[in-house]
Amino acid sequence: MADTAPQDNQTYHGNCHCGAVKFTLTLPTITMINECNCSICFRKNYAWIFPPVGGLVFQEGRGREKMKGYEFGGKSMVHEFCPTCGTGIMGKRHNAPAGMDIAVNVRAINDLDIWSLKVNTFDGAAIEPAYVTHPYTGPEPEAVVENGKLYTGSCHCGGTTMAFKSRGAFSEGKEKVHECNCSICNRDGTSLAYPPASHVAVSTSPSAPLTHYRFGRHYQEHRFCSVCGVPVCTRKLPDVSLEEFSLHPNPIVKEMTPEQLKAIYEKMQNMLPINVRCLDGVEWGSFEVAKGDYKDSPPEYEVPA
Numbered sequence: 001m002a003d004t005a006p007q008d009n010q011t012y013h014g015n016c017h018c019g020a021v022k023f024t025l026t027l028p029t030i031t032m033i034n035e036c037n038c039s040i041c042f043r044k045n046y047a048w049i050f051p052p053v054g055g056l057v058f059q060e061g062r063g064r065e066k067m068k069g070y071e072f073g074g075k076s077m078v079h080e081f082c083p084t085c086g087t088g089i090m091g092k093r094h095n096a097p098a099g100m101d102i103a104v105n106v107r108a109i110n111d112l113d114i115w116s117l118k119v120n121t122f123d124g125a126a127i128e129p130a131y132v133t134h135p136y137t138g139p140e141p142e143a144v145v146e147n148g149k150l151y152t153g154s155c156h157c158g159g160t161t162m163a164f165k166s167r168g169a170f171s172e173g174k175e176k177v178h179e180c181n182c183s184i185c186n187r188d189g190t191s192l193a194y195p196p197a198s199h200v201a202v203s204t205s206p207s208a209p210l211t212h213y214r215f216g217r218h219y220q221e222h223r224f225c226s227v228c229g230v231p232v233c234t235r236k237l238p239d240v241s242l243e244e245f246s247l248h249p250n251p252i253v254k255e256m257t258p259e260q261l262k263a264i265y266e267k268m269q270n271m272l273p274i275n276v277r278c279l280d281g282v283e284w285g286s287f288e289v290a291k292g293d294y295k296d297s298p299p300e301y302e303v304p305a
């Protein structure tokens with residue numbers, strides 16, 4: 001929510017999903033975000049803005065000390081995210097002058113409609129050295145798929161690699177990709193496909209394991225890399241009984257017959273949504289990414305105290 005402040009500035013309130021990190025951002029009304037297509041910005045789907053000096057203020061005890069930093073390559077910049085929930089908050093360039101050194105991911109701001117903002121694109125992928133992809137060397141996903149296509153990919157640091165046996169190329173429309181503006185998807189910036197778990201194989205190194213985040217009713221387990229913070233996949237309804245699922249406050253669930261409820265419950269338990277942004281060689285631009293407007297669907301997200 002933006003409060004009106006002097007000099008036409010607005011004060012925006014932001015936080016990581018779990019609330020461990022909280023900040024205000026005071027600057028002219030945000031009308032545009034900066035998107036970069038480099039290996040890390042693309043995976044995190046950052047929506048950057050560059051605040052003026054003093055524009056970013058963390059709440060006491062809820063600041064950078066709560067975050068984990070990730071650096072790579074020439075280590076000219078650190079990407080800071082919440083190690084509990086994975087929300088990417090800021091990037092800081094080490095050798096840049098004040099006012100040009102900090103970028104804030106406005107996906108962490110509450111009540112900012114990212115989809116309504118203008119987008120300024122930056123071709124970070126063209127900057128040398130080029131990102132080297134991390135090969136997946138584990139077994140293929142167990143599903144047998146006729147005329148399928150095998151995509152592989154990884155989080156940014158390569159601690160987790162994965163393979164996805166799709167029902168065909170994304171460009172052929174065989175696998176749908178969705179973005180969502182609910183409190184967690186908006187912060188994660190994920191572009192998700194929803195295959196059955198048997199179509200996916202995930203391999204994680206002990207030195208850079210996946211960690212996971214659950215909230216609310218614990219209906220979903222958001223798995224992200226503990227080292228680079230990139231969201232990789234989501235388990236739906238882990239350890240949630242059919243009876244618990246039937247208590248979901250969404251009116252769609254309430255209207256279902258017991259048979260429908262059981263079918264959707266089993267389907268959800270068997271799927272493993274994956275972040276397509278982690279896959280290499282996806283034909284981006286040749287297929288439509290669906291936007292799911294679930295911001296206001298129940299239960300309502302409340303900023304943790």
Ligand SMILES: [Zn+2]
Nearest residue numbers: 016018082085
């Ligand atoms: Zn958090």
Ligand SMILES: [Zn+2]
Nearest residue numbers: 036038041124
């Ligand atoms: Zn970038």
Ligand SMILES: [Zn+2]
Nearest residue numbers: 155157225228
């Ligand atoms: Zn990683």
